[in-house]
Amino acid sequence: MEQITTTVTQLPQTLEPRNPGLPLDLDWALSVQANTSAIERRCASLPGRRSVKKDHQAAWLARAISCIDLTTLSGDDTAGRVKRLCAKARQPVRQDILQQIGLPHLTTGAVCVYHDMIETAVTALQGSGIPVAAVSTGFPAGLSPLHLRIEEIRESVKAGASEIDIVISRRHVLTQNWQALYDEMAAFRTACGDAHVKAILATGELGSLRNVGRASLICMMAGADFIKTSTGKESVNATLPVTLVMLRAIRAYYNRTGFRVGYKPAGGISKAKDAITYLALIKEELGDRWLRPDLFRFGASSLLGDIERQLEHHLTGGYSANHRHPMG
């Protein structure tokens, strides 16, 4: 596969104007269809067809690291675990490896935590420029009262989160109540203020790829900065078919409005080779501009460990044991 051309250190930070959203265009949303068998065929051919040449592997893996929202979302999270995670975000790979690949200042894209851990993460990341993302709005089910979900966003922004990962009400999609979905998303966006908002669709619970495509468009119309597949807690999380549908919705939205919305697959992505497959699909569907942390993130708790092992293998020829790459 062709090399990623710019190195991570040369990447500009956020350049994009924020997506301001549009009035709800129901005709457009309802025109979205999804040919499931064609989508599945295209995705099935992808991992075998795309192979990254050895020389380019380190650049692709480094790019993947720069796009990780390094995540811990467990009921037993502690300040100690979050601090260790933040140290890992600051220095995701052994320093000698970072030196060898010429990226001594490589960091992850963000750290993603529950509300209670925001202040700990903000303090631990001070001076690094790494943003803190908080999951919000009654994550993962999103079934608490709307005014409390909105208040939760405000509290998380006040606590220092600069990115808010909201969950949509799946029932609005399942009952085709697109106006309610649009209004909810618009209210979440307003509550976020200057913080960027990622709309988690929980695609494994939306019933069909067509619903995924329609919900993607509606959330973008209501001002989402990113659309994200999953909470990581559904029984089916990020998949390539869902990714293809969401990327095409992002492309359609860009073609019509000129605004670039970001994409975040999340849940169950734990292997370096899978990360490269995702990057390759983004490159094919949206182009290089989307392969940067302001427009692309992996939501992942254990992907970094495997990438670190693969980088080490690439540079030394040997694999280290998993326990040498603890996450938190």
Ligand SMILES: O=C[C@H](O)COP(=O)(O)O
């Ligand atoms: O948003 C991130 C996900 O919750 C992480 O899921 P994971 O633990 O399967 O990597």
